[in-house]
Amino acid sequence: MREVSKFTVVTEGTVTTPQGFQAGGLHCGLKKTTRNDLGAIVCEVPAVAAAVYTLNVFQAAPLKVTRESIASSGQRLRAIIVNSGNANACTGKQGEEDAYAMRAAAAEAFGVRPEEVAVASTGVIGELLPMDRVNAGIQGLPAVLTAGADGAEEFCQAILTTDLVKKEVCVKLNVNGREVSIAGAAKGSGMIHPNMATMLGFVTTDAVIKPEALQALLGMTTDATFNMITVDGDTSTNDMLLAMSSGLAGNEALTPEHPDWESFVAGFGYVCEFLAKAIARDGEGASRLVEVNVEGAVSDLSARAIAKTVIGSSLVKSAVFGADANWGRIIAAVGRAGEPVNPETVDISLGSIPVLTDSRPISFDEEEALAYLQGDTVVIHVHLHNGEGRATAWGCDLTYDYVRINAAYRT
Amino acid sequence: MREVSKFTVVTEGTVTTPQGFQAGGLHCGLKKTTRNDLGAIVCEVPAVAAAVYTLNVFQAAPLKVTRESIASSGQRLRAIIVNSGNANACTGKQGEEDAYAMRAAAAEAFGVRPEEVAVASTGVIGELLPMDRVNAGIQGLPAVLTAGADGAEEFCQAILTTDLVKKEVCVKLNVNGREVSIAGAAKGSGMIHPNMATMLGFVTTDAVIKPEALQALLGMTTDATFNMITVDGDTSTNDMLLAMSSGLAGNEALTPEHPDWESFVAGFGYVCEFLAKAIARDGEGASRLVEVNVEGAVSDLSARAIAKTVIGSSLVKSAVFGADANWGRIIAAVGRAGEPVNPETVDISLGSIPVLTDSRPISFDEEEALAYLQGDTVVIHVHLHNGEGRATAWGCDLTYDYVRINAAYRT
Numbered sequence: 001m002r003e004v005s006k007f008t009v010v011t012e013g014t015v016t017t018p019q020g021f022q023a024g025g026l027h028c029g030l031k032k033t034t035r036n037d038l039g040a041i042v043c044e045v046p047a048v049a050a051a052v053y054t055l056n057v058f059q060a061a062p063l064k065v066t067r068e069s070i071a072s073s074g075q076r077l078r079a080i081i082v083n084s085g086n087a088n089a090c091t092g093k094q095g096e097e098d099a100y101a102m103r104a105a106a107a108e109a110f111g112v113r114p115e116e117v118a119v120a121s122t123g124v125i126g127e128l129l130p131m132d133r134v135n136a137g138i139q140g141l142p143a144v145l146t147a148g149a150d151g152a153e154e155f156c157q158a159i160l161t162t163d164l165v166k167k168e169v170c171v172k173l174n175v176n177g178r179e180v181s182i183a184g185a186a187k188g189s190g191m192i193h194p195n196m197a198t199m200l201g202f203v204t205t206d207a208v209i210k211p212e213a214l215q216a217l218l219g220m221t222t223d224a225t226f227n228m229i230t231v232d233g234d235t236s237t238n239d240m241l242l243a244m245s246s247g248l249a250g251n252e253a254l255t256p257e258h259p260d261w262e263s264f265v266a267g268f269g270y271v272c273e274f275l276a277k278a279i280a281r282d283g284e285g286a287s288r289l290v291e292v293n294v295e296g297a298v299s300d301l302s303a304r305a306i307a308k309t310v311i312g313s314s315l316v317k318s319a320v321f322g323a324d325a326n327w328g329r330i331i332a333a334v335g336r337a338g339e340p341v342n343p344e345t346v347d348i349s350l351g352s353i354p355v356l357t358d359s360r361p362i363s364f365d366e367e368e369a370l371a372y373l374q375g376d377t378v379v380i381h382v383h384l385h386n387g388e389g390r391a392t393a394w395g396c397d398l399t400y401d402y403v404r405i406n407a408a409y410r411t
Numbered sequence: 412m413r414e415v416s417k418f419t420v421v422t423e424g425t426v427t428t429p430q431g432f433q434a435g436g437l438h439c440g441l442k443k444t445t446r447n448d449l450g451a452i453v454c455e456v457p458a459v460a461a462a463v464y465t466l467n468v469f470q471a472a473p474l475k476v477t478r479e480s481i482a483s484s485g486q487r488l489r490a491i492i493v494n495s496g497n498a499n500a501c502t503g504k505q506g507e508e509d510a511y512a513m514r515a516a517a518a519e520a521f522g523v524r525p526e527e528v529a530v531a532s533t534g535v536i537g538e539l540l541p542m543d544r545v546n547a548g549i550q551g552l553p554a555v556l557t558a559g560a561d562g563a564e565e566f567c568q569a570i571l572t573t574d575l576v577k578k579e580v581c582v583k584l585n586v587n588g589r590e591v592s593i594a595g596a597a598k599g600s601g602m603i604h605p606n607m608a609t610m611l612g613f614v615t616t617d618a619v620i621k622p623e624a625l626q627a628l629l630g631m632t633t634d635a636t637f638n639m640i641t642v643d644g645d646t647s648t649n650d651m652l653l654a655m656s657s658g659l660a661g662n663e664a665l666t667p668e669h670p671d672w673e674s675f676v677a678g679f680g681y682v683c684e685f686l687a688k689a690i691a692r693d694g695e696g697a698s699r700l701v702e703v704n705v706e707g708a709v710s711d712l713s714a715r716a717i718a719k720t721v722i723g724s725s726l727v728k729s730a731v732f733g734a735d736a737n738w739g740r741i742i743a744a745v746g747r748a749g750e751p752v753n754p755e756t757v758d759i760s761l762g763s764i765p766v767l768t769d770s771r772p773i774s775f776d777e778e779e780a781l782a783y784l785q786g787d788t789v790v791i792h793v794h795l796h797n798g799e800g801r802a803t804a805w806g807c808d809l810t811y812d813y814v815r816i817n818a819a820y821r822t
Contacts, residue, residue, distance in 0.1 A: 057746035057754050058770070090742055092771040125739025126772045232725040233644070234740070235747035314643040314725065315817055322818025328536025329645070331501055335468035336646035343468050359469070360503040361537045400811050406726055407733025 006173070007267035010181065013170020014152030018181040018206035020044045020246030024144035024151040025158030028137025029130065030085030030123065037085045038137040039158030041202060042110050042145055046076035047244035049118070050215035052222050054239035060089035061099040062119040063240055069103065069115045075211040077244055078112035080202060081119055081138065084161050084187070086129050088121040089237040098129045105138040120200050120240050122161055122187060152185070159187040159200055162405055167278035171267045175251040175260040180207040182264075184271040186241075188279035189231060189286075201226060201241040201275055207264060208247040209254040216256075217268055218243050225272040228304065228393045230312045231283035232402070241272075280394035281377075285401030289394065290320055291379045297389030302339045307393035309337035310380065317398035323373035325366065327355040334382060345385040350378065417584070418678035421592070424581020425563030429592040429617035431455045431657030434562040435555035436569030439548025440541065441496030441534070448496045449548040450569030452613060453521050453556055457487035458655035461626035462529070463633050465650035471500035472510040473530040474651055480514065480526045486622040488655055489527035491613060492517040492549065493570050495598070497540050499532040500648040509540045516549040531611050533598060533649050534572055563596070570598040570611055573816055578689035582678040586662040586671040591618040593675075595682040597652075599690035600642060600697075612637060612652040612686055618675060619658040620665040627667075628679055629654050636683040639715065639804045641723045642694035643813070652683075691805035692788075696812030700805065701731055702790045708800030713750045718804035720748035721791065728809035734784035736777065738766040745793060756796040761789065 016023050025039030049070050053063050070077065081102055088095050099119050107114040121129075145151055156166035170183035186201035203218075222241060254264055281289040292311045297303035310316055313333040319326040327348050334341060348356040351372045353364050372378070378397075427434050436450030460481050464474050480488065492513055499506050510530050518525040532540075556562055567577035581594035597612035614629075633652060665675055692700040703721045708714035721727055724744040730737040738759050745752060759767040762783045764775050783789070789808075 055747070056743060057752045058742055059754075087739070090739060090767070090770060090772065125743060126767075234724055234726045234743060237739075237743050237746060313645055314813075315645045318814055318817030321814065324818065328498075328501060328648075331469055332467060332536065332645060332648050335648060336466070341468045343470075356501070356537075359501060361501065398814055398817075400814050402725075403729055403732065403809055403811050403814060406729030406809075407735065 007171045007263060007270060008173065010170040010172050012149065013181065013183055014149050014168055015041060015155065015183045015185045015202060015204045016147050016152045017170045017183050018204045018246060019248035020206055021204050022145040022147045022151055023155035024141055024146060025154035026137060026140055026144055029133040030083055036154055036158035038083050038134065038141065039155040040079055040081050040106065040141050040145065041155060041204065041244070042079045043077070043244055043246050045246055045248065046078055046116060047246045048209055048211045048214055049075050049077035050211065050218040050243045052218055052241050054236055056235050056237045058090055058237045060087055060121060060238045061091060061095040062088055062121045063238065064096065065099040065103055066118040066120065066240065069118055073115040076116060077118050078116035079106055079110045080242060081106040081117060082159050082200065083121050083134060084159055085123040086121060086127055087123045087125045087238050088129050089125045091126065091128055094128055098131055101131060102134060102138070105135050109138050109142050118242055122159065122200050122238050125237060156185050159185065161187065161189070162284050163187050163189045163282050165282055167275050167282070169271050169274040171270055173263050173267045175207060175249065175254065175264060178249050178251045180249045180251060181205060182207070182267050182271050184275050186275040186279055189282050189284050203243040203271060206246045206249040207254055208249060208251050209245050213255045214243055214245055217265060221269050221272045225269065225276040228308065228391065229276045229280040230308060230395045231280065233312045277394050280396055283396035284405045285399040286396030287321060287399055288375070288397050289377045290396055291377065292382065292393045293379065294382045294384070295390045296384040296386050298340045298387040299389040300391055303389040303391035305339050306334055306337045306382070307391045309333050310382065311393040311395035314398055317395065320373065320378050321397035321399050323370055325350055325355060325369040325373060330380060330382070331356065340386065341384055342386050347383040347385070349381045418582045418674060418681065419584065421581040421583050423560065424592065424594055425560050425579055426452055426566065426594045426596045426613060426615045427558050427563045428581045428594050429615045429657060430659035431617055432615050433556040433558045434566035435552055435557060436565035437548060437551055437555055440544040441494055447565055447569035449494050449545065449552070450566040451490055451492050451517065451552050451556065452566060452615065452655070453490045454488070454655055454657050456657055456659065457489055457527060458657045459620055459622045459625055460486050460488035461622070461629040461654045463630055463652050465647055467646050467648045469501060469648045471498055471532060471649045472502060472506040473499055473532045474649065475507065476510040476514055477529040477531065477651065480529055484526040487527060488529050489523035490517055490521045491529045491531065491653060493531040493611065494545060495570055495572050496534040497532060497538055498534045498536045498649050499540050500536045502537065502539055505539055509542055512542060513545060513549070516546050520549050520553050529653055531651050533570065533611050536648060567596050570596065572598065572600070573695050574598050574600045574693050576693055578686050578693070580682050580685040582681055584674050584678045586618055586660065586665065586675060589660050589662045591660045591662060592616060593678050593682050595686050597686040597690055600693050600695050614654040614682060616656045617658065617660040618656055618665055619660065619662050620656050624666045625654055625656055628676060632680050632683045636680065636687040639719065639802065640687045640691040641719060641806045642691065644723045688805050691807055694807035695816045696810040697807030698732060698810055699786070699808050700788045701807055702788065703793065703804045704790065705793045705795065706801045707795040707797050709751045709798040710800040711802055714800040714802035716750050717745055717748045717793070718802045720744050721793065722804040722806035725809055728806065731784065731789050732808035732810050734781055736761055736766060736780040736784060741791060741793065742767065751797060752795055753797050758794040758796070760792045
């Protein structure tokens with residue numbers, strides 16, 4: 001087997017680290033606080049673009065507009081305009097007109113064609129955008145765009161809703177001896193149970209890559225990363241993951257046949273997995289990250305279904321919040337996933353502490369389990385001994401704060 | 412169309428109201444408190460019996476024993492022995508032996524054959540039953556069995572875990588001019604997302620009914636009642652619904668061809684729906700009952716899937732707890748149910764307050780909505796205008812208390 005070259009995490013990297021990208025954000029009045037609520041990423045050249053969208057029947061207006069842009073521009077984008085505080089979903093014909101108006105205003109402000117602009121929105125469903133504020137905000141964006149870390153920081157802040165922390169990551173690797181960067185930013189943190197895409201995620205890279213290769217890579221990577229997280233089992237109307245590649249690194253165009261393809265896939269996967277885990281860890285009200293590893297399923301798909309059932313169980317999530325080694329709830333979730341499971345051969349461990357072997361309880365040190373479950377990250381290992389399928393899912397615990405946040409979100 | 416004769420709700424009725432049944436309960440030491448944790452229903456004649464069980468892969472040992480009893484006795488039962496405080500699930504070979512031992516001890520105590528005894532357990536998963544206490548308790552049961560309301564009361568208390576209130580109901584109707592009673596008792600209240608059966612439910616009747624008719628009726632009714640409730644989306648390992656018919660009313664045997672079949676179906680359905688709703692209302696931590704009515708789906712099955720998705724949404728449940736008229740979460744749940752929905756034709760109302768027409772928001776009085784949502788019961792109507800399918804699901808809100816209860820259940 002050919003050796004896969006390494007990628008390096010760029011500690012201070014941002015979505016503007018890849019060559020050709022600027023970003024920025026500001027407050028235009030969609031959020032009641034003074035936090036940023038409008039942001040943009042702009043590329044100095046037409047970037048190869050790819051996107052995946054929510055499978056919710058009620059897709060928000062911006063998704064329709066973005067899909068149309070990417071289709072009519074030959075899969076090229078120059079800019080992404082994003083607002084938080086209002087999802088522009090279930091807003092009917094006026095909502096669609098507003099999304100097109102956002103696209104047109106951004107195109108004019110950035111000096112690009114409308115079909116080179118993607119639009120994304122996140123926030124409350126069912127309210128019309130105050131377009132006077134949005135338009136005024138867009139006019140102000142060109143002045144705040146920078147290629148430095150400050151513009152990326154403002155952008156990351158602008159896309160957050162109930163998120164507590166920004167989610168950003170960057171890696172570097174060599175392609176044909178050229179340095180290539182891949183960076184990403186994303187936001188959560190409720191209505192998170194992505195199906196083909198997550199809330200909002202943006203990946204930038206300066207690698208030269210064929211459009212169809214980028215789209216295929218994005219879909220494949222999403223299935224193993226963003227589609228493997230859940231906060232509350234609710235799939236949003238606005239989920240969208242967008243990737244833009246400026247090509248300014250000047251490498252030979254990446255395709256699956258390229259000798260450095262696997263390095264690029266690994267780096268791209270790292271970026272997406274990092275963001276997905278960051279969303280899970282910052283899930284509404286979460287006090288810890290939960291990871292569920294399923295091995296020995298009849299297939300990877302089956303392992304994914306089981307891992308997502310366990311990570312989504314309200315009872316498992318409550319037990320993790322209470323640091324309770326309640327493996328009975330884990331096995332009950334495994335058993336209701338609707339996937340082939342041999343009821344006699346399941347092993348479960350919490351971190352490195354085995355609690356179940358061959359579907360039978362084994363005694364463990366409750367103190368040790370308590371200490372482990374009180375940590376920052378809880379890893380649940382499930383081995384089915386029923387095949388070669390494996391998968392990992394990420395989520396968070398269910399806390400009082402989740403209830404508090406969501407009992408009072410709109411009011 | 413033939414007129415369906417009426418049934419009457421018997422306000423003070425219990426599982427011992429149908430002729431031939433005795434019940435009782437006591438504390439044998441499985442719960443840490445002094446609440447009852449062991450109970451039985453005994454029939455003076457071999458009752459026609461039917462049962463439905465959880466579809467969870469990890470079925471608890473008592474389900475295996477009960478299935479075997481009903482199969483080997485020609486679908487006849489004389490007694491049901493139930494304990495709470497310990498689910499006897501994931502307890503391996505010893506757990507099976509314990510369930511058989513419970514059956515044998517009950518058979519001896521009640522003077523019936525082992526294959527005429529059903530066994531049910533509910534409580535913590537993965538711990539062995541303290542059989543000395545169980546056996547001692549079973550010895551004490553014959554002395555406390557009565558055909559009066561007191562025995563039924565003790566039985567109802569004995570099957571509860573985190574439930575706050577007992578769930579019991581009784582109806583009367585005429586079959587061939589004979590008075591027939593149908594009664595039921597059930598328990599919730601966490602790990603409630605039944606799939607083919609609910610936690611524990613027991614229906615008694617004195618009607619003469621063919622075994623295959625009772626089994627068919629039980630399955631059909633379960634699909635529209637117990638299988639339409641959810642508390643937390645988690646399907647238990649111990650769900651079981653058992654029906655016993657003593658036949659002492661002396662009517663001509665009920666079958667779908669019997670002229671009073673529809674009356675019996677209506678009364679049987681009322682009993683099951685009453686118990687299902689009682690479990691939903693008393694869901695762990697619940698402050699109000701939520702009912703979701705879906706109309707205009709492409710089929711009843713499709714309507715059921717959509718209703719269950721809405722009733723199970725953590726975001727919808729949190730919004731109901733907060734009395735927040737957040738219909739955006741309702742439509743988002745409708746849209747992710749994976750069922751055919753026309754995104755342009757959905758109406759939603761909260762009680763009698765319309766909030767969405769043709770998938771577009773309509774202005775409503777927030778004060779009126781708040782007052783409605785602060786009530787005891789919240790009904791969400793969803794009309795898809797996409798066919799003739801309809802369904803109703805029941806659940807509860809998601810509260811701080813749900814988290815509190817489940818963060819500390821086992822410890």
